[in-house]
Amino acid sequence: MSSKVIIVTGASRGIGLAVVKILLDSKGANVVAASRTITPELQSLADAHPNSLKVVQGDLANASVSLQTVSEAISAFERLDGIVFNAGILEPLGRIASKDISVDSWKSLFDINFFAVVQMLKDGIPYLRERKGKVVLVSSGLANGKLASAAPYSASKAALNSLARTLANEEKEITSIALRPGVVDTGMQTALRNEGPGKAAMLEHELTRFFDLHATGKLLKPEQPAEVIAGLVLHAPHELSGRFVSWDSDDLEPFRTSL
Known part of the structure; x- marks a missing residue:
């Protein structure tokens, strides 16, 4: 079986759906979509x-869904060449000191944005080793930022960047990349515009950039970073392993092939 086999999480819409479509229609890959x-x-x-x-339907915060997804790749296609970790949530939004934002809500976000990734890596690494596979973790510019009221999300993405670095060091045969996809026209941006101003006094001047990008039509289409992600999970050079890179960086220019 020559076609590569890729798992994509958070595959129902936005960037994840675009990655699945590109892998199928343009790259000739076999895909297991988890959503x-x-x-x-x-x-x-x-x-x-x-x-x-x-397609595997379920909550990836549940360890059994992770195992089911990896098992589906092996049972259906007999191998695993790469994983795109795109699943993630934005809520809760609120200041660190806010009594309305509980520590348990932080934990729920981390269960999806971070610990579900750890679980699937545990399930998938043995198969990725066999194929010298690729792992792309969809991160965020907020991993290095300080947007008020977005600490849970930002911290979870910073944790992904750290995970990518350590995975690259531990698993020399696996290429692991954390990717900043840019500011994309997805439901997460809609939530920031709709919920941000009223969530524990999220700083208005910090949100202005997101409102302006939307108003001027400058939000990225999901297909733009998705094209890069699809290329990376298939053909990322190993010298990128462990790095946090932006979808529009010079290093990734070869993967911006059609958009």
Whole structure:
């Protein structure tokens, strides 16, 4: 079986859905898409690619769903060449000192944004070693930022960057990259615009950039970073392993092939 086998999490919409579509339509890959929900768009892809796309529905914070996803790749396609970790949530939004934002809500976010990644790596690394596979962790510019009221999300993305560095050091045969996808026109940006101003006095001047990008039509289309992510999970050079890179960096210019 020559086609590479890729797992994509958070595959129902936005960047994740775009990555799945590019892998199937442009790259000739086999894909296992993991998602909490199956949107009409994801179902349409599954109907159009019955032999090369398998869909696993479930909450990746549940360890059994992670194992099911990896097992589906092996049972359906007999190998695993790469994983795109795109699943993530933004809430809770609120100041660190806010009594309305509980520590348990931080833990719930980390369960999805970070610990689900750790679990799937534990399940998938033995197979990735066999294929000298690739891991792309979709991070955020906020990993290095300080946006008020977004500490849980920002901290979880900073943790992903650290995880990518350590994975690259521990697993020399696996290429591990944390990627900043830019400011993309997704549901997360909609949530920031709608919820941000009212969430524990998120600083207005910090949100202005997001509002301005939306108003001027300068938010990225999901397909733009998705093209880079799809290329990386298939063909990332090993010298990028452990790095946190931006989708529009000079190093990734070869992967911006069609957009």
